Amino acid sequence: DVKVTQSSRYLVKRTGEKVFLECVQDMDHENMFWYRQDPGLGLRLIYFSYDVKMKEKGDIPEGYSVSREKKERFSLILESASTNQTSMYLCASSPVRRMNTEAFFGQGTRLTVV
Amino acid sequence: KQEVTQIPAALSVPEGENLVLNCSFTDSAIYNLQWFRQDPGKGLTSLLLIQSSQREQTSGRLNASLDKSSGRSTLYIAASQPGDSATYLCAVLNTGGFKTIFGAGTRLFVKA
Numbered sequence: 001d002v003k004v005t006q007s008s009r010y011l012v013k014r015t016g017e018k019v020f021l022e023c024v025q026d027m028d029h030e031n032m033f034w035y036r037q038d039p040g041l042g043l044r045l046i047y048f049s050y051d052v053k054m055k056e057k058g059d060i061p062e063g064y065s066v067s068r069e070k071k072e073r074f075s076l077i078l079e080s081a082s083t084n085q086t087s088m089y090l091c092a093s094s095p096v097r098r099m100n101t102e103a104f105f106g107q108g109t110r111l112t113v114v
Numbered sequence: 115k116q117e118v119t120q121i122p123a124a125l126s127v128p129e130g131e132n133l134v135l136n137c138s139f140t141d142s143a144i145y146n147l148q149w150f151r152q153d154p155g156k157g158l159t160s161l162l163l164i165q166s167s168q169r170e171q172t173s174g175r176l177n178a179s180l181d182k183s184s185g186r187s188t189l190y191i192a193a194s195q196p197g198d199s200a201t202y203l204c205a206v207l208n209t210g211g212f213k214t215i216f217g218a219g220t221r222l223f224v225k226a
Contacts, residue, residue: 006157033214043203043216058213090157092214101207103148103214105158 003027006091006106013113019078021109023091032074033092033103034058034066043090049074050096081113116141116208120217127194128225135189135220137204142182145207149178149189152201152219161202162189166209194224 007022033048045058047066067075091106150158162171162178170179177190203219
């Protein structure tokens with residue numbers, strides 16, 4: 001089974017802190033994604049990566065950055081956390097197989113910024 | 115720009131009923147469509163993946179259909195159970211892109 005593991009289920013951080021959310025997948029997938037999910041807004045793509053050291057902005061990249069130094073690991077960084085970044089963060093991975101590209105998700109990290 | 119809509123937003127049914135969840139999308143140029151389940155406070159679990167060349171996929175009590183020309187997909191759940199209570203999301207992967215576009219989900223309650 002594909003496993004996508006996020007380092008924390010719950011995090012509480014203070015405004016202005018630098019926050020790292022880590023995601024690891026064990027299926028050698030090329031693509032990795034970070035989403036945030038908010039009530040009434042659904043899932044919104046923050047950043048994605050289709051290869052090591054490659055990254056592309058999603059729909060809402062402001063206030064975030066990412067790092068992909070190894071194929072299996074994709075990190076989301078909040079440079080200076082703000083209360084409007086309180087949300088559920090979901091990591092996903094998928095292989096590059098065209099029509100059969102199935103996305104797999106981690107268990108989510110609920111981040112609260114106080 | 116691809117938009118994915120799910121109707122209804124919420125649904126409550128008695129145990130044992132068969133039900134259909136609907137998903138529509140505006141751009142038929144898709145690689146595939148995927149149905150997910152999400153339990154409260156958890157991540158997404160993939161249920162079914164339908165490639166653009168396929169019409170339907172089945173897994174246990176679940177059957178998903180795809181009609182690309184009309185931009186529609188349905189998820190049929192047979193003999194619903196309280197354990198089916200969750201939010202169901204559909205998502206499409208556009209041709210030529212990496213981004214998966216999600217619907218807002220249908221929140222399902224199955225009453226015992």
